[in-house]
Structure formats: structure tokens, C-alpha cells
Amino acid sequence: MESVLKGKIKEAVKVLYNSEVTDDLIQVQETRKDFKGDFTLVVFPLLRFSKNTPEKTGESIGNQIISTFPAISGFNVIKGFLNLEISDAWWIDYFRKMASERDFLNKCRVNNPETILVEYSSPNTNKPLHLGHIRNNLLGFSLYRILSACGHKVIKTNIVNDRGIHICKSMLAWKKYGKGETPQTSGLKGDHLVGKYYVLFEKEYKLQVQDFMNKGMAEAEARNAAPLMKEAREMLLKWEADDREVVNLWKMMNSWVYAGFDETYRMLGVDFDKIYYESETYKTGRDVVISAIADNILYRNGDSSVWADLSSEGLDQKLLLRSDGTAVYMTQDIGTAIARQNDYGFNKCIYVVGNEQNYHFQVLKAVLKKMGYSWADGLIHFSYGMVELPEGKMKSREGTVVDADDLIEEMKLTAREVSLELGKLSDYSDEDKEDIFRKIGLGALKYFILKVDPRKNMTFNPAESIDFNGNTGPFIQYTYARIKSVFRKAEQMGIISNPSLITKVKAESKEIVLIKLLRKYSEAVSEAAAGYTPALIANYCYVLSKEYNQFYHDYSILGEDDPAIRNFRMELSKVVSEVIFSAMNLLGIEMPERM
RNA sequence: GGUUCCGUAGCUCAGUUGGAUAGAGCAACAGCCUUCUAAGCUGUGGGUCGCGCGUUCGAGUCGCGCCGGAAUCACCA
Incomplete structure (x- = not known):
């Protein structure tokens, strides 16, 4: 419609002022709610052709268009704005096509689909997932759904940071103090069990450091000298030397962690197509780095550490191999990126x-390009903001970390409480009820996180539990359940x-507003995909639900006597429910049929 | 100190490529269930869009400078 309208305006300007106008001067936008009309032409840019006042210019163009374009039923001019009114008949006809063809779900499909890897989650294997990981997982998974909806081939991937000193700490503590405790014997989820020993290590280690410091040692020295740290480092060396006992312990404890993670992922409803492990990819990175020295791309320092000089890219010197030859984080990310390009030949890889890792990814891209990998242009760091508590950052040391499993459980409990109080599900089996509670609790959590612009830091206040009223997941689920009802x-x-029986009935303005909103769905998906912003879809769902609830409140659907109007309202409701379902699905949020 | 990001109502957040009188929710207060689900709907109050200058017919949005906050600048990940 906009493009047709722009064409008509262009014609009108030509007829009236004998001037060819470029497209960028024709600014058509949706008319603001508080004015009459559907589309608004901003006339200011056209004054140079009309050489007249904004009001007169608007009048002339409006008159010209209304006489040549039947879909326009009227217009008004306020200041420099020409508000064009589209006839209800046109809107209803538009809706009839939409409802009949049911093509609103894939209008956002692109012409040239790409192969895109989306990496998300990226946990360490030494502690359970927390609220920050939840944001990460939800964003990554939603991005996968959104890009897939646009027709891209998307591979969900994860990089597990399963090696290094941190996991040796948990292993060591378990070996020393664990007395053979397992998830089975303790009843603890595997990731929580391992996390417990990581915390225990830090606690004992801190005591040792303090002890040395009390004897007059400087802190840095004490941290190095503490026997626990020495032992952990020895363990890491043994691991790198493939020591059988250490490797077996490592495998066992990691398997506990993975079982725990899998359960959290299952609860969150996220999954992966391909998981990479740092323990496997760091070697590739190391080999590539070493061969790049021979090509003079990288250089070796006097102490035999290896560096990239990125000063010509406006960056700094970056270490890639330590003086003892071991790999750093950057090295393994280089290896992973190359492995992924070999495995999938991706156009884009979205991290x-x-x-907090903005700089890291700038460097990663620069190093890969320096090494001659032109596909590195397709590496995209989807950089999202931290989840903070009212008193600031979450700190594991101070025990202020919001545990993912706890939070999910809490959300389900709250959903249960609210639901039972309202008592609308009394004829359901316990199993069905629990499933609905789960959908609502998780829906509230996911929506709460995804509705915020990913780039921004967000605040989570544990004291005020996540809301179920207003701009929330359950509000949208409720709208859906109502329509189902x-x-x-x-x-x-x-x-x-x-839908084929939709005729040119007299429509209420709220109904036209709904049609206009439905029309914008695919646009919202496209924009969310282009800008990597699931929040746009969340906001779209809210606006649509709010508008529908007003309509629902003001008008009767099944109680309407005129069969044509009833049919129209039913179809309108049905399409709204389908769009809500589909949009929320892009956020990974399930919809209950009743609630 | 260098670089990057952020600053909108008491709180949590929206705000399209610069467009008209800056919007929601929560919290507060006042209403609406004999009717398709009241997890809803309606209304009231609440703002120096951090501050200043500039570009423009027009700036919450763009540019520059301040103020405030965050992240990063490791032979950590």
C-alpha cells in the first residue's frame, strides 16, 4: 500500500508542479493515533516544488490523489501533514485476502537465504547456569527461530568451555573432600554438585592465602604459593599430558555437569544442533597460529610467546600463545571459528x-582477517547487556547469583499459585495443570527478559517477583487462551x-486498527531479524494483544446477530490468535489453550 | 587515562530512515463481571527525555563538549 501511495503522490506532484521528485522526499508514515487518517504524507520536503504554504500544498496534493485513487476515501491537512484516509472497504478486502491466503507467517522470507551459525549459551563446566545464561540462551534460541522464519538455514551451536584451570579446581576439591560423592548419592543435580566443589575450592584456597599473608607474604605471592593452587596447576599439566587418572576424573565430572545442563536446557526449551568443546578446538587454533608465524603474519617474542600486531587496525598487540606454548582463550576461538567454517561454510556466524567481550571479538575478527580468512567478515558479535540486580552486578563470591534452576522453579510455583487462586482449571487433570503452570511460569520469565532491548543492561529485582499482569508473557498468553475459548x-x-465469506461489512475502528496491526507482523519479524532484536517481536505481541483485548471487551463476537459481522469478527480473532501464537513461538514461548 | 556502550515518569521499560501534543506496565487512587475467560477493560495523577551548544522547516532520535554510570584495555576466561 505504501509503495502504491508513494507512486500516486509522485504522480500528483508531477501533475501539479511539473516536477520529478526523488523517492526520499516522499515520506509516508502511519498516521498517529490521535489524528484522523491511515497514512500521512509529510509535506515539508515538497515545499520547494510547490512554492506554497504547507497547508495549501497538502490540500492540493490531497485533492489530486483523491480524484485518482479510489482506495482513498478522504483526507485532512494539519500543519505540514497530509493525512490520507483509506476506505474501510479496502481494509476489509485486504483482510479477506490475508485470512484466506494465510500467508502472513512467511511474508518475511528473504530472497537469498544464508547459512548462519548461532552460538549461544557457552557455559563453563565448573558451575551451574545463572540468570545471565538464561538471557543468553533465550536470545540465542529466539534469534535462531527468527532467522529461520526468514528462510535462512540456521545451525544452533554451543561452545563448552570444558578445559583449563577452573575445572581442575572443582576436580581437586572433589578428590580431596568429596568422599566419592556423586549426583546419585547426594541427590544433587550434576552441575550443582560440581559447582559446590568449585565453591569449596575457592573457600579453602582463600584460607590458605590468608594464612600466608598473615605470615607476612604479599597477596600476589601468597596466591601463587598456596598449596591448593599448586596442586591445581599440577593437575592441569597432567590433564594436558593425558594422565589417565586425571582425564578419567575429568570425564566423569564433566558428564555430571552435562546431565545437569541438559535438564536446565530442557526446562528452558532450548537445544543445539552441534556442540563444540574447547578441549577439542584449542589444538586447531594452536596449529594455525604456529603456521602463521612461518608466514610472518604473527611474530614470536624474545620469551618465545606468540603475538599478533594489530596496531594497523587500530587495535593493540594480542597474545596468542604463552611463553610455555599453551593456548589462551583467543587461540581456541580461532580454532573453533575455522572448524565451523570447515564444517558448515557459513555466511555468518553470530556469537x-x-x-563485556566486545574487545575480544573485535580482535578475533581482525586476527582471522590478518591470517587471510576472508569469511571472517561474517563473524558477528551479538553483544547483549548484563542482567543486574538492584544493588548492582551479580557476584558469585557474595552469593548474589540468581540460579537458573531455582528461578525456573520459582516461576512455576508462582504460576501455580496464581492459577489455583483463580480456579479456572478445576476440571483438568493434575498433569495437564502442571503443564499449563509450566507454560505460564516460563512464559512470564522469557517475556520479561526478551522484551528488553538486548543491547541494554537490564535490572532484575528478586524481591519483586516477575509480574503476571500488564506488559507480560501471561497477558499475551491470556489473550490467546481467550480467543481459543x-x-x-x-x-x-x-x-x-x-474467511472466503468475509464481505464488506461495516467495521468498527478498533477492528480496522487490528487489521493494520496484523499487516505489520511480517515487518516486525524482518526488522527483528535485521537488527537481531527479539524485543521488537515481544513489543509487537503486546500491542496486538492490548488492542485485541479492547476489541474483545467492547464488542460481542458470537453474540453478534448479523452473520456477516459475526463471521468477520471470528476470522479476525482467529488470525489474531495465529499471529500471536506464531510471534510468541519466535520467542520460544509456548501458549496454553486455557489458563 | 584510551576505547566502547548506556542515561526517557517513583520503579521496570517502549519510542520506526529526524516529524504533529514523548508512550506502556508496575505502584497509588476511582470505576466496570446476569453477557464469548476480570491474568481483562475504563478513568485520574505523575516528565527540564542527564546538562549545554550546534545542524535542521522540525531533535528523545544526528554532531560536538561536559556530568553521571557500566564494560574493557591480563602470559584470565
């Missing part, structure tokens, strides 16, 4: 990683709607 009732009454 869902917190904004209408159709259950319709079935009982034997009323069936049919």
Missing part, C-alpha cells in the same frame, strides 16, 4: 556473548467461520 464455545453452538 551471542555479553558486551471463544472458538470452543462456537463449536458447541455449531458456528463455523469462513
Whole structure:
């Protein structure tokens, strides 16, 4: 419609002022709610052609268009804005096509699909997932759904940081103090069990450091000298030397962690197509780095450490191999990126990683390009903001970390409480009820996180539990469940709607507003994909739900006597429910049929 | 100190490529269930868009400078 309209305006300007206008001067936007009309032409840029006042210019163009374009039923001019009114008949006809063809779900498909890897989650194997990981996982998974909806081939991937000194710490503590404790014997989830020993290590280690410091040692020295740290380092060396006992312990404890993670992922409803392990990819990175020295791309320092000089790219010197030859984080990310390009030949690889690593990814890209990998242009750091508590950053040392499993459980409990209080599900089996509680609790959590612009830091206040009213997941789920309820009732009454029977009924303004909103769905998905912003879809869902609830409140659907109007309202409701379902699905949020 | 990001109502957040009188929710207060689900709907109050200058017919949005906050600048990950 906009492009047709722009064409007409262009014609009108030519007829009126004998001037060819470039497209960028024709600014058509949706008319603001508080004015009459559907589309608004901003006339200021056209004054140079009309050589007249904004009001007169608007009048002339409006008159010219209304006489040549039947879809326009009227217009008004306020200041420099020409508000064009589209006839209800046109909107209803538009809706009839939309409802009949049901093509609103894939209008956002691109012409040239790409192969895109989305990396998200990226946990360490020494502690359970927390709220920050939840944001990460939800963003990554939603991005996968959104890009897939646009027709891209998307591979969900994860990089597990399963090696290094941190995991040796948990292993060592378990060996020393664990007395053979397992998830089975303790009843603890595997990741929590391992996390417990990581915390225990830090606690004992701190005591040792303090002890040395009390004897007059400097802190840095004490940290190095503490026997626990020495032992952990020895363990790491043994691991790198493939020491059988250490490797077996490592495998066992990691398997506990993975079982724990899998459960959290299952609860969150996220999964992966391909998981990479740092323990496997760091070697590739190391080999590539070493061969790049021979090509003079990288250089070796006097102490035999290896560096990249990125000063010509406006960056700094970056270490890639330590003087003892071992790999750093950057090295393994180089290896992983190359492995992924070999495995999938991706056009883009999107890293869902917190904004604290902005510099890291700038360097990663620069190093790969320096090494001659032109595909490195396709590496994209989807940098999202931190989740903070009212008193600031979450700190594991101070025990202020919000545990993922706890939070999920809490959300389900709250959903149960609210639901039971409202008592609308009394005829459901316990199993069905629990499933609904889960959908609502998780829906509230996911929406709470995804509705915020990913780039921004966000605040989570544990004291005020996540809301179920207003701009929330359950509000949107409720809107959906209401529509479903209408159709259950319709079935009982034997009323069936049919999109092909939509005729030019007299529509209420709220109904036209809904049609306009539905029309914008694919646009919202495209924009969310282009800008990597699931929040746009969340906001779209809210606006649509809010508008529908007003309509629902003000008008009767099944109680409407005029069969044509009833049919139209039923179809309108049905398409709204389908769009809500589909949009929320892009956020990974499930919809209950009743609640 | 260098670089990057952020600053909108008491709180949590929206705000399209610069467009008209800056919007929601929560919290507070006042209403609406004999009717398709009240997890809803309606209304009231609440703002120096951090501050200043500039570009423009027009700036919450763009540029520059301050103020405030965050991240990063490791032979950590």
C-alpha cells in the first residue's frame, strides 16, 4: 500500500508542479493515533516544488490523489501533514485476502537465504547456569527461530568451555573432600554438585592465602604459593599430558555437569544442533597460529610467546600463545571459528556473548582477517547487556547469583499459585495443570527478559517477583487462551467461520486498527531479524494483544446477530490468535489453550 | 587515562530512515463481571527525555563538549 501511495503522490506532484521528485522526499508514515487518517504524507520536503504554504500544498496534493485513487476515501491537512484516509472497504478486502491466503507467517522470507551459525549459551563446566545464561540462551534460541522464519538455514551451536584451570579446581576439591560423592548419592543435580566443589575450592584456597599473608607474604605471592593452587596447576599439566587418572576424573565430572545442563536446557526449551568443546578446538587454533608465524603474519617474542600486531587496525598487540606454548582463550576461538567454517561454510556466524567481550571479538575478527580468512567478515558479535540486580552486578563470591534452576522453579510455583487462586482449571487433570503452570511460569520469565532491548543492561529485582499482569508473557498468553475459548464455545453452538465469506461489512475502528496491526507482523519479524532484536517481536505481541483485548471487551463476537459481522469478527480473532501464537513461538514461548 | 556502550515518569521499560501534543506496565487512587475467560477493560495523577551548544522547516532520535554510570584495555576466561 505504501509503495502504491508513494507512486500516486509522485504522480500528483508531477501533475501539479511539473516536477520529478526523488523517492526520499516522499515520506509516508502511519498516521498517529490521535489524528484522523491511515497514512500521512509529510509535506515539508515538497515545499520547494510547490512554492506554497504547507497547508495549501497538502490540500492540493490531497485533492489530486483523491480524484485518482479510489482506495482513498478522504483526507485532512494539519500543519505540514497530509493525512490520507483509506476506505474501510479496502481494509476489509485486504483482510479477506490475508485470512484466506494465510500467508502472513512467511511474508518475511528473504530472497537469498544464508547459512548462519548461532552460538549461544557457552557455559563453563565448573558451575551451574545463572540468570545471565538464561538471557543468553533465550536470545540465542529466539534469534535462531527468527532467522529461520526468514528462510535462512540456521545451525544452533554451543561452545563448552570444558578445559583449563577452573575445572581442575572443582576436580581437586572433589578428590580431596568429596568422599566419592556423586549426583546419585547426594541427590544433587550434576552441575550443582560440581559447582559446590568449585565453591569449596575457592573457600579453602582463600584460607590458605590468608594464612600466608598473615605470615607476612604479599597477596600476589601468597596466591601463587598456596598449596591448593599448586596442586591445581599440577593437575592441569597432567590433564594436558593425558594422565589417565586425571582425564578419567575429568570425564566423569564433566558428564555430571552435562546431565545437569541438559535438564536446565530442557526446562528452558532450548537445544543445539552441534556442540563444540574447547578441549577439542584449542589444538586447531594452536596449529594455525604456529603456521602463521612461518608466514610472518604473527611474530614470536624474545620469551618465545606468540603475538599478533594489530596496531594497523587500530587495535593493540594480542597474545596468542604463552611463553610455555599453551593456548589462551583467543587461540581456541580461532580454532573453533575455522572448524565451523570447515564444517558448515557459513555466511555468518553470530556469537551471542555479553558486551563485556566486545574487545575480544573485535580482535578475533581482525586476527582471522590478518591470517587471510576472508569469511571472517561474517563473524558477528551479538553483544547483549548484563542482567543486574538492584544493588548492582551479580557476584558469585557474595552469593548474589540468581540460579537458573531455582528461578525456573520459582516461576512455576508462582504460576501455580496464581492459577489455583483463580480456579479456572478445576476440571483438568493434575498433569495437564502442571503443564499449563509450566507454560505460564516460563512464559512470564522469557517475556520479561526478551522484551528488553538486548543491547541494554537490564535490572532484575528478586524481591519483586516477575509480574503476571500488564506488559507480560501471561497477558499475551491470556489473550490467546481467550480467543481459543471463544472458538470452543462456537463449536458447541455449531458456528463455523469462513474467511472466503468475509464481505464488506461495516467495521468498527478498533477492528480496522487490528487489521493494520496484523499487516505489520511480517515487518516486525524482518526488522527483528535485521537488527537481531527479539524485543521488537515481544513489543509487537503486546500491542496486538492490548488492542485485541479492547476489541474483545467492547464488542460481542458470537453474540453478534448479523452473520456477516459475526463471521468477520471470528476470522479476525482467529488470525489474531495465529499471529500471536506464531510471534510468541519466535520467542520460544509456548501458549496454553486455557489458563 | 584510551576505547566502547548506556542515561526517557517513583520503579521496570517502549519510542520506526529526524516529524504533529514523548508512550506502556508496575505502584497509588476511582470505576466496570446476569453477557464469548476480570491474568481483562475504563478513568485520574505523575516528565527540564542527564546538562549545554550546534545542524535542521522540525531533535528523545544526528554532531560536538561536559556530568553521571557500566564494560574493557591480563602470559584470565
